[in-house]
Ligand SMILES: NC(=O)C1=CN([C@@H]2O[C@H](COP(=O)(O)OP(=O)(O)OC[C@H]3O[C@@H](n4cnc5c(N)ncnc54)[C@H](OP(=O)(O)O)[C@@H]3O)[C@@H](O)[C@H]2O)C=CC1
C-alpha cells in the first residue's frame with residue numbers, strides 16, 4: 001500500500017474526531033483509527049466533504065502513514081494510553097513519533113517518553129484545550145518534550161490552532177512532560193474560575209434575590225467589560241436554557257453535586273509537593289468534593305440554620321461583585337502562573353510565562369481578555385516574581401480590593417459559602433503582609449520539638465530553653 005497520510009489519529013471520540021476534521025479542513029491528508037466501529041462511521045459522515053476515512057485494523061492504519069509516522073492519541077487518560085502504546089509500538093519503525101494529546105498525568109508522560117525513547121520512538125505529551133468546538137475550529141495547544149517530534153508536526157499544529165492577532169495559540173512549551181504539566185495547571189485555573197462564577201451566582205441569587213433572567217442580564221453586562229471570557233459567556237448562556245421536560249429553567253433541575261476527572265486535584269497535589277501555595281485553586285477542588293455530601297448538607301442546613309440580612313443597596317453590591325469576580329480571576333491566574341514558575345525551576349522545564357499566557361489568549365477554556373494584560377505584564381518583565389508585582393495589575397488591585405472586601409464580609413455575615421472569594425482575598429492579604437505572625441509558629445516548633453529558629457537581629461540558628469523562662 002502506498003504511504004499517503006501525513007498524520008493518523010487513534011481515538012475518534014469528541015476531541016480526536018473534531019481535531020482530525022480541523023486538520024482535513026486545513027488541507028492535511030489525515031486518517032484515524034478507533035476500536036469502536038461507530039466512531040469510524042461518524043468520522044466518515046462528518047468528514048464527507050474531505051472524503052475522510054478511518055481504519056478498522058490498527059495494522060492497516062499504521063501502514064497507511066507516511067514515514068516517519070506521526071501518530072496522535074486522543075483516548076481517555078490513564079491505563080488506556082499505556083495499552084494503546086503497547087498495541088501500536090510493535091507495528092512502528094525507529095524514528096516514528098507518538099503524540100499523546102489527552103489529559104495525561106505529567107509523571108505518566110515522563111515515564112512513557114523514557115520507555116519509548118529506548119525503543120527509538122519519539123514521544124511527546126501535548127495538552128489541548130477548547131473542548132469539542134475548540135478541537136473542531138481552533139484549540140490552544142501545549143506541546144512539550146521531544147523537539148524533533150514537535151518540529152515534525154509544528155506546521156499542522158500551527159495551522160489548526162486558534163489565532164489571536166494572527167499568532168497561533170500553540171508554542172513549544174519545553175522539555176520533558178512540561179506540555180502536560182502546563183495543561184494540568186490550565187485546568188486548575190479552569191476549576192477556580194468555574195467556582196468563582198458559581199459563588200457569584202449564589203450571591204446574585206441568594207443575597208440580591210435575582211431570578212434567572214436577571215442573572216443572565218448581569219452576566220451579559222459583565223461579559224461586555226473586563227470580565228469578558230469564554231467561561232463567563234458559557235455561564236451567561238446557561239441562564240437562558242429551558243428544560244423541555246418541566247418548561248422551567250434547566251439550571252434549576254440540575255443536581256448541586258459536581259464531578260471531576262482529576263486534573264484540578266493533581267494541580268493541588270503538586271502544589272503541596274512543591275510547597276507553592278495555590279489556595280484558591282485548592283478551594284475549588286474541595287468545593288466540588290464537599291458538594292457530594294448532599295445528605296449531610298441537607299441535615300445540617302436544618303440543624304444549623306443561619307439568619308440572612310437584606311442588602312440595602314442592590315446596585316452598589318452588584319458593582320462590588322463584579323470587582324470581586326475580577327479580583328478572584330486575577331488571583332486564579334496569578335496562583336497558576338506562580339506554580340508554573342516554581343515547577344519550571346524544580347523540573348527544569350524552561351517555561352516561558354510570556355508565551356504561555358500568549359497561547360492561552362485564544363482557543364482554550366480559560367481564554368479571557370485579562371490574559372492580554374497578563375501577556376503584556378510578562379512581555380514587559382519576563383522575570384516578574386508574581387503577577388501581583390506588575391504595576392498595571394497593582395493599579396487594578398487598588399481599585400477592586402475595597403469592593404471585594406465588602407462582598408466577602410456580606411457573604412460571610414449571611415452564612416453563604418464563598419471558599420474561592422474568601423481564600424483569594426486572604427491569599428492577597430498574606431502576600432502583602434510585611435510582618436506575618438509566623439514568628440510564633442517558629443517559637444512553638446522550637447518550644448515543643450527543639451526545631452530551632454532564626455533571629456531578625458543576628459545570623460545563625462538558635463534554640464531557647466522555653467521552660468526555664470516560665
Ligand atoms: N472532551 C473535552 O472537552 C476534552 C478532553 N480532553 C482529553 O482528551 C482525551 C480524549 O477525550 P474525549 O475525546 O473527550 O474522549 P472520548 O471518550 O469522547 O473519546 C475517546 C475515544 O477513544 C476510543 N478508545 C478507547 N480506547 C481505545 C483503544 N484502545 N484504541 C482505540 N480507540 C480507543 C474511545 O472508544 P470507546 O468509547 O469505545 O471506549 C473513544 O471513541 C482525554 O484524555 C480527555 O481528558 C482534553 C481537552 C478537552
Ligand SMILES: O=C(CO)[C@H](O)[C@H](O)COP(=O)(O)O
Nearest residue numbers: 103129130260261262263365
Ligand atoms: O481539559 C478540559 C478542558 O481544558 C476538560 O474539559 C476538563 O478535563 C474537564 O475536567 P473535569 O471533568 O475534571 O471538570
